[in-house]
């Protein structure tokens with residue numbers, strides 16, 4: 001787990017990125033109604049979690065680097081203690097316990113937030129907060145009120161978006177974060193192995209989903225990091241298919257894209273395998289092509305390469321293979337030039353991974369693609385999706401394959417942290433034979 005010191009150090013680093021005489025205001029997430037008086041399972045706002053490690057809704061973090069303080073000044077607004085709410089809904093830390101729990105300079109109740117913000121807005125030159133947040137209206141209104149009636153020549157603080165600063169920090173994972181992501185990768189891999197072992201003709205996609213989620217939960221990852229995708233047969237060609245309600249027919253491939261969320265961090269693995277344990281000849285050709293494309297990228301990826309360059313490596317392998325199989329007509333060069341592979345591989349090669357599955361951080365800087373750097377965590381996930389009505393030899397229609405792994409970029413290359421689940425054809429067939 002991340003230590004209290006690491007969370008506090010992140011708060012200090014964020015403040016150091018702000019102008020002098022600034023206050024930073026970061027709200028937590030709120031509960032969201034699922035139906036009538038029941039709520040969706042609570043998921044903390046990733047930026048708030050990154051800075052505090054606190055899992056209660058409706059809390060607000062305030063930080064100040066005002067020159068009147070020798071150190072950063074740290075405060076939090078908490079939900080009030082409430083006996084009835086705690087009997088019915090759950091424990092609340094409250095301001096008194098929160099003060100020492102988070103080693104704060106000040107802790108207060110949410111009902112006092114507007115007064116505190118009003119005071120701080122008048123006393124600082126800048127207020128940083130996420131512009132896309134429920135506090136937006138409150139802060140803009142307070143700002144306008146102060147601007148309309150300035151007190152003792154105090155003008156209101158300028159409003160600044162804090163989001164890009166936090167997201168740049170989150171892009172580079174600490175060693176503790178990498179350890180948690182390795183755990184998320186391992187748990188996710190075990191879920192995939194369990195689903196592969198369970199699969200048999202006649203099973204239902206939702207049963208495979210249940211196998212994955214069971215394995216995740218048994219390892220302390222109570223929630224998947226995103227909606228689990230279990231697509232059998234043609235369903236594998238729908239990139240974000242989550243209906244997961246079809247019965248799997250003998251001869252089908254199954255594409256599973258699923259990852260556990262562990263201590264807030266996402267795993268994001270895709271594997272594709274034959275429900276009956278044996279790839280048919282056309283399935284084998286398409287699968288091996290996607291695997292070759294992925295391995296070509298994994299072989300060369302590392303610091304200095306951009307994700308677009310990685311995508312190009314995959315595109316070259318896929319295009320050459322598609323031409324050889326007769327799914328693309330013409331030369332490899334013509335097809336690459338015309339981006340013809342895009343009718344079968346229509347998504348990006350990968351993305352940043354972290355507290356969010358499509359994690360934050362800029363992919364471009366100063367108008368250029370951004371090179372990968374040590375400490376970034378990414379996915380590499382080539383695929384081929386041949387629509388059931390594609391103008392290709394019939395044997396290939398309706399085949400969808402994606403192979404996705406998670407990687408930590410290191411000083412010299414990249415470590416694959418999801419390698420526990422097999423992806424070579426012989427390994428998959430052997431695993432399924434055993435079960």
Ligand code: GLY
Pocket residue numbers: 226257258268351357381404
């Ligand atoms: N699971 C969504 C993705 O792979 O990007």
Ligand code: MN
Pocket residue numbers: 257258268269270404
């Ligand atoms: Mn995925």
Ligand code: MN
Pocket residue numbers: 268351379381404
């Ligand atoms: Mn992904």
